[in-house]
Amino acid sequence: MSQEPKSMRCVDFQAQLPELVGSGTSVADHPHVKECALCRELLENLETIAQAARQLFPEVEPPDDLWEQIETAIKKDGKG
Amino acid sequence: MGQSRVPIKGPSEEVDGTEPTVSPVGPSTAAAVPAPTRENGGTGVSPELLELAQAGDHGAFAQIYSLHKRRIYSLCLRMLGNPAEAEDLTQEAFLQLHRKIATFRGESAFSTWLHRLAINVVLMRLRKKGLQLISLDEAMEPTTEERPGRSFGTDDLRLTGTIDRLALQRAINDLPAGYRLIFMLHDIEGYEHNEIADMLECSIGNSKSQLHKARLKLRDALRIRAREEGK
Numbered sequence: 001m002s003q004e005p006k007s008m009r010c011v012d013f014q015a016q017l018p019e020l021v022g023s024g025t026s027v028a029d030h031p032h033v034k035e036c037a038l039c040r041e042l043l044e045n046l047e048t049i050a051q052a053a054r055q056l057f058p059e060v061e062p063p064d065d066l067w068e069q070i071e072t073a074i075k076k077d078g079k080g
Numbered sequence: 081m082g083q084s085r086v087p088i089k090g091p092s093e094e095v096d097g098t099e100p101t102v103s104p105v106g107p108s109t110a111a112a113v114p115a116p117t118r119e120n121g122g123t124g125v126s127p128e129l130l131e132l133a134q135a136g137d138h139g140a141f142a143q144i145y146s147l148h149k150r151r152i153y154s155l156c157l158r159m160l161g162n163p164a165e166a167e168d169l170t171q172e173a174f175l176q177l178h179r180k181i182a183t184f185r186g187e188s189a190f191s192t193w194l195h196r197l198a199i200n201v202v203l204m205r206l207r208k209k210g211l212q213l214i215s216l217d218e219a220m221e222p223t224t225e226e227r228p229g230r231s232f233g234t235d236d237l238r239l240t241g242t243i244d245r246l247a248l249q250r251a252i253n254d255l256p257a258g259y260r261l262i263f264m265l266h267d268i269e270g271y272e273h274n275e276i277a278d279m280l281e282c283s284i285g286n287s288k289s290q291l292h293k294a295r296l297k298l299r300d301a302l303r304i305r306a307r308e309e310g311k
Contacts, residue, residue, distance in 0.1 A: 017292060018285075018288040018289045018291070018292035018293075019285070019288060021288070021291075021292060022273050022284075022287075022288035022291070022292075042299075045299050046292075046295045046296070046299060048243065049243065049248070049295055049298050049299055049302070050267045050295065052243040052245075052248055053248060053252060053263070053267055053268060053298075054267065054268060056245065056248060056249055056252070057154070057158045057268055058154075059150045059151060059154040060150065060153065060154050060157065061149075061150055061153070062149050062150070062153035062166075062167065062170055063167060066149070066153070066167055066170060066171065067142070067145060067149075069167075069171055070145065070170075070171050070174045070175065071142075073171055073175050074141075074174075074175060074178050077175060077178070077179070
């Protein structure tokens with residue numbers, strides 16, 4: 001089925017968006033995105049949020065005594 | 081305010097995906113245990129170390145804990161958002177690892193295998209808590225604010241360059257459990273939709289849909305927050 005990009009409504013484009021984003025293709029190159037500022041902004045916002053979120057969760061050290069707890073649990077497990 | 085904002089980095093600067101470094105904090109390891117390397121597909125665990133641990137060498141297992149404790153604890157903390165539960169789950173993950181390490185056959189990188197094992201421990205805990213990991217209602221019925229084709233006012237949030245770190249953190253924490261889980265697995269932990277679908281026993285389309293709605297909810301939350309701050 002072919003669809004003229006100019007005839008695509010935002011509602012139709014946004015209904016396809018989860019699939020488009022999840023497909024791994026460049027949604028920014030989609031004809032509707034190129035011609036629609038609102039959907040382009042939506043897309044940019046979602047990507048900005050995803051990028052920002054990745055920086056929110058740095059790796060942290062567990063408490064020093066956690067290994068002792070794990071050792072105890074392993075010993076207990078071995079006896080069981 | 082400025083210092084609480086997250087500058088947006090390009091993909092090459094992402095902080096996730098790096099292997100944990102060896103830390104002297106933690107278990108005392110046997111002197112005979114081989115030093116960790118980045119060989120063996122970048123696992124950080126040398127084949128010799130792995131073999132020793134698989135044969136039941138306690139020092140080798142302790143060394144593997146040292147290598148992976150940050151990554152696994154951080155994963156549990158992200159997924160549960162609670163340090164006490166994260167400790168508990170990290171302990172459970174390494175206990176499971178101790179039971180199953182002899183079954184590791186090297187079909188994937190060890191770090192990938194361990195990460196997946198830890199994810200399964202987290203998912204088991206979430207299910208035990210009665211959380212609906214996948215909600216068909218959430219996934220299939222758009223709410224008003226999620227409905228495609230909504231209008232965008234001129235006072236909409238412009239997410240250009242920086243995002244309020246605290247507001248985003250709060251918005252993520254406030255996501256419904258199913259949305260939050262898929263958002264964390266995909267956008268933070270880096271799993272693909274087919275892997276998430278496999279873990280959560282849902283369709284790939286469902287995973288894509290829930291991730292999209294999670295991002296929309298975050299956007300809405302940030303816009304609301306920005307409007308409140310502006311008044």
